Amino acid sequence: MAYSFYLGCVIPNRYPMVERATRTVLDELGAELRDMKGATCCPAPGVFRSFDIPTWLVIGGRNLTIAEDNQADVVTMCNGCYGTLLEVEHALKHEEKKRNYVNEHLQxxxxxxxxxxxxxxxAEVLYYDIGLKKIQDVAIHDLGLKVAVHYGCHLLKPSAIRPWDGESEEPRFFDELVEALGCESVDYRDKMMCCGAGGGVRSAVKEVSLDFTRHKLEEIRKVGADCIVNMCPFCMLQLDLGQVEVNGVFKDIIGEPYNIPVFYYTQLLGLSMGLNPIDLGLIKQHDLKGVPPFTSQEPALRKIFKKLGYNYDELVEQAKNKK
Structure with missing residues (x-):
């Protein structure tokens, strides 16, 4: 299995540890990742497309031609990038006028x-191409966490061109991937609600954006989840950094501050496979300030490591000393 590996913007700039975990895990699973040299921003569906669709199509189309040079389908770790690139692909394959316009500029x-x-x-690569059965087979350690799954918007909709067999309102595929790791996927109210960052809301009206996040965090806290698991770095940023911001903006109404660890799925998958937590980018050096995760993953990691026989404090020291 070979894929053109599209990184997008948020992962290289905010969550390089997610890229590291994903590369490590996919290599173990036998997937070949071909870097997309010269790729740019997708560009973002909720912002760029809103005011300039033709340019959005051209930039997205150019990125797709890089994957064509690689002779390998695109795999992306970001819901927004997925939304743009899949919808550009669909438009250019099915609408001759748009395809001609894009190619006129690309030439x-x-x-x-x-x-x-x-x-x-x-998520599609893991669930369908590699397969849930293979994930279950390689997940040799049950992690034993209560997990709140966050799907995100662009992963599911518009459903007509998504691969989830019409499951856009009550999907189960992500829950099944989490359950394959020996975790309990806990249901919670408004599970399908936006993280709060989508559609440019975070940039335009930040307090409204954070109120979405506050509501989601409150529902997750009510069900006693050990952590949140997602497969979108933009959602991850909103649920991670957003917790810190919510704790400040809404401190008078939330009671106890939120402190719910947020993970990208491949980080937990790697732990379940028995891979080194340092190689998965899970051990943050304490002397690095302003570097994600902004909400500490330590409570959930200590619970997992105790079950797996790791010493958290020793791993922190190893990470500090690793060149």
């Missing part, structure tokens, strides 16, 4: 969209 830089590749989300 200026020696490129042409041919329609020879397909865009996939990492």
């Amino acid at each position: 200026k830089v020696g490129r042409k969209f041919k329609g020879s590749i397909h865009v996939k989300h990492l």
